[in-house]
Amino acid sequence: MLIFKIAARNIWRRKFRTIITMTAIGISFSMLLFFEQLHLGQHEMMANSGMRLSAGNIVIQGKGFNQNRELSSRVRNPDKHIEVLKKNFNSLHIIKRIFTSGNLTSPDGNIVVDTINGTEHAQEGKISDLKPKLIAGKWLSGNAGEIVIGAVAAKLLKVEIDSKVQLSMPDLGGNVVRTALRVRGIFKTGSTDTDRGYALVNIDEAAKLLNLGNAVSQIAIFTDLEKSTQVTHQIRKLIDDPSLEIMDWKDALPTLSQFMLVDKISMYVFLIIIFIIVAAGVLNSVLMSVMERTREFGVLKSIGMKPTSILNLIIIESALVGLLSIVFGFIVGQTISYIVYRYGIDPASLFGGESVEVAGVSMTEKIRTKITLWSVVWTSASVLLLTIISAIPPALRAARIIPVKAVREL
Amino acid sequence: MDIISLEKIEKTYIQGKLEVKALRGIDLNIGTGEFTAICGPSGSGKTTLLNIIGCLDNPTSGKALVTGKDISTLNATQLSNLRLHRIGFVFQAYNLVPVLTAYENVDLVLSLQGRPKNERTERVIKVLKEVGLSDLASRRPAEMSGGQQQRVAVARALVAEPSLILADEPTANLDSQTGKSLLKLMRQLNEEHGVTFLFSTHDSMVMDFSRRIVRIVDGTVAEDYVKDSRGESIETTSINQQV
Ligand SMILES: Nc1ncnc2c1ncn2[C@@H]1O[C@H](COP(=O)(O)OP(=O)(O)OP(=O)(O)O)[C@@H](O)[C@H]1O
Ligand SMILES: [Mg+2]
Numbered sequence: 001m002l003i004f005k006i007a008a009r010n011i012w013r014r015k016f017r018t019i020i021t022m023t024a025i026g027i028s029f030s031m032l033l034f035f036e037q038l039h040l041g042q043h044e045m046m047a048n049s050g051m052r053l054s055a056g057n058i059v060i061q062g063k064g065f066n067q068n069r070e071l072s073s074r075v076r077n078p079d080k081h082i083e084v085l086k087k088n089f090n091s092l093h094i095i096k097r098i099f100t101s102g103n104l105t106s107p108d109g110n111i112v113v114d115t116i117n118g119t120e121h122a123q124e125g126k127i128s129d130l131k132p133k134l135i136a137g138k139w140l141s142g143n144a145g146e147i148v149i150g151a152v153a154a155k156l157l158k159v160e161i162d163s164k165v166q167l168s169m170p171d172l173g174g175n176v177v178r179t180a181l182r183v184r185g186i187f188k189t190g191s192t193d194t195d196r197g198y199a200l201v202n203i204d205e206a207a208k209l210l211n212l213g214n215a216v217s218q219i220a221i222f223t224d225l226e227k228s229t230q231v232t233h234q235i236r237k238l239i240d241d242p243s244l245e246i247m248d249w250k251d252a253l254p255t256l257s258q259f260m261l262v263d264k265i266s267m268y269v270f271l272i273i274i275f276i277i278v279a280a281g282v283l284n285s286v287l288m289s290v291m292e293r294t295r296e297f298g299v300l301k302s303i304g305m306k307p308t309s310i311l312n313l314i315i316i317e318s319a320l321v322g323l324l325s326i327v328f329g330f331i332v333g334q335t336i337s338y339i340v341y342r343y344g345i346d347p348a349s350l351f352g353g354e355s356v357e358v359a360g361v362s363m364t365e366k367i368r369t370k371i372t373l374w375s376v377v378w379t380s381a382s383v384l385l386l387t388i389i390s391a392i393p394p395a396l397r398a399a400r401i402i403p404v405k406a407v408r409e410l
Numbered sequence: 411m412d413i414i415s416l417e418k419i420e421k422t423y424i425q426g427k428l429e430v431k432a433l434r435g436i437d438l439n440i441g442t443g444e445f446t447a448i449c450g451p452s453g454s455g456k457t458t459l460l461n462i463i464g465c466l467d468n469p470t471s472g473k474a475l476v477t478g479k480d481i482s483t484l485n486a487t488q489l490s491n492l493r494l495h496r497i498g499f500v501f502q503a504y505n506l507v508p509v510l511t512a513y514e515n516v517d518l519v520l521s522l523q524g525r526p527k528n529e530r531t532e533r534v535i536k537v538l539k540e541v542g543l544s545d546l547a548s549r550r551p552a553e554m555s556g557g558q559q560q561r562v563a564v565a566r567a568l569v570a571e572p573s574l575i576l577a578d579e580p581t582a583n584l585d586s587q588t589g590k591s592l593l594k595l596m597r598q599l600n601e602e603h604g605v606t607f608l609f610s611t612h613d614s615m616v617m618d619f620s621r622r623i624v625r626i627v628d629g630t631v632a633e634d635y636v637k638d639s640r641g642e643s644i645e646t647t648s649i650n651q652q653v
Binding site: 001002005006009010013295296299300301302303304305306309403404407 | 461464466467487490491493494495498499501504505506507508509510514517518519521522523566
């Protein structure tokens with residue numbers, strides 16, 4: 001159609017103005033795209049590391065455990081449930097865990113350990129962030145009498161690999177139980193909370209000590225982060241047991257998901273600011289181009305062009321500007337995003353200090369962007385839509401031009 | 411049948427508290443195929459009259475039939491369609507879409523009419539040839555002289571084979587030589603196609619080319635006469651001298 005030809009050529013009529021407009025839209029779009037992908041990456045990283053330490057994408061726990069973290073809230077027949085899960089899903093990674101807290105004592109020190117994770121060593125090892133961060137010794141082997149502790153704890157207790165420590169904690173009945181363990185491995189995450197207050201032992205040993213029998217605190221299930229809510233619903237249908245709580249990571253880690261929500265909201269505020277800038281820029285430049293073409297539209301209407309065609313013409317013009325800006329912004333934004341994906345940003349250098357903790361999750365790894373098709377689609381679609389919407393008021397103005405007046409006003 | 415039939419057309423502009431009577435009862439009939447000039451002093455109402463005939467403006471009162479249709483009964487879309495299909499326009503200047511070539515400017519009308527591509531191509535080439543611009547088809551308005559631009563405008567007005575072409579001072583921005591050749595062209599097209607031409611002017615040279623001259627003074631028809639080929643006035647329809 002000739003209308004497309006007119007539109008395409010019109011945008012280059014005022015080259016400088018068009019380039020300024022396109023730069024503004026393009027840069028705004030590239031920032032939007034980059035920050036969206038940075039958020040995605042950061043949130044995923046936080047969710048993952050939070051989950052790996054104390055939850056899963058999905059957890060099955062005794063009712064009330066998420067609140068009270070007590071041994072009394074327990075899953076009594078974990079193996080029966082795991083069987084159901086394995087029968088119905090084929091790619092779930094499942095770990096049984098017993099969580100409690102206690103004291104570690106050495107000849108030279110004594111510390112409180114907030115989280116003692118009695119776990120299946122092999123399964124845990126596959127997903128653990130701590131295993132790659134061992135600075136001495138080895139991961140749990142499944143043999144009796146092992147413990148893996150953090151570097152801060154080791155320093156406070158003045159222990160090394162193979163040193164003996166004593167673990168004491170209340171069992172299910174509330175009686176304090178004690179056992180002697182050997183330090184098998186020492187990890188260092190950089191987060192003091194984790195390096196001091198988190199320790200791993202073997203699940204069988206923990207169960208026996210705590211008089212739990214077959215029961216565990218948690219069945220942690222790992223699947224795709226995006227699918228977790230959906231899978232949670234499916235599991236709830238399969239395992240209908242009122243003594244259990246089955247929840248996805250968002251419910252299992254409320255502080256983390258709240259932080260992420262707030263962070264998302266701040267992202268939307270940023271988005272609105274960007275949108276206002278884009279809208280104002282488009283409105284202004286389209287209005288200018290309509291005003292200076294008043295006579296031209298008058299002539300076009302005189303020879304029989306319909307108001308809707310003129311409206312379409314202006315809309316197509318700004319849609320083209322929007323599209324070109326998005327292409328330009330995509331190249332810039334996606335390049336930056338890719339660089340950050342490839343090399344990462346050190347959170348410590350970003351926030352200062354050695355390690356950064358956000359909502360109870362230590363950010364010890366580099367923040368990387370997460371590049372998804374959907375993030376590209378929705379950001380570009382919304383910017384395009386916005387440029388079109390912003391062009392509507394000036395386009396209506398052009399469509400309403402009265403030919404006799406326009407032709408007279410020279 | 412008359413292509414234009416005006417009865418007691420009045421047009422009053424209201425500017426704040428001021429009323430400007432631009433047309434004070436115009437009666438005018440123009441037959442199909444005529445080549446008529448409307449002349450008169452500045453401010454006499456020529457443009458106003460052409461705008462009403464061109465369905466760009468409504469008369470305050472009176473009855474206007476254009477191509478047989480009473481324009482006061484038509485809505486905006488119908489008026490727009492009437493302009494698109496039955497009337498060609500040539501304005502004083504800046505007629506053309508600057509970003510389109512001569513060819514595309516002419517093609518635009520056919521495109522708006524939704525004609526098929528092959529028919530359009532044939533017609534545009536033919537009409538550009540008729541106005542003598544075949545060589546400049548791919549030039550944009552800015553790359554053409556004023557006279558050439560006006561020829562493109564004439565080609566555009568003609569291409570859809572309208573019944574009526576209206577031109578408001580088409581030669582006003584041209585030097586007399588160029589103006590003369592534009593008029594010659596229009597006269598020739600009038601004779602070949604039988605399309606009715608109605609244009610306004612205050613250029614006496616333009617009047618020499620016209621078969622019929624309608625003189626407007628102060629919003630009324632002061633004189634209306636037809637000339638023979640030697641330029642002698644042979645018939646005077648209405649003389650209404652008031653000045
Ligand atoms: N939109 C308008 N508002 C108010 N008055 C107007 C308007 N348009 C025209 N007029 C007045 O109507 C009268 C006729 O104007 P018109 O433009 O028809 O004259 P014209 O014969 O075409 O003059 P010219 O030869 O200078 O083009 C003039 O007095 C003019 O001032
Ligand atoms: Mg005039």
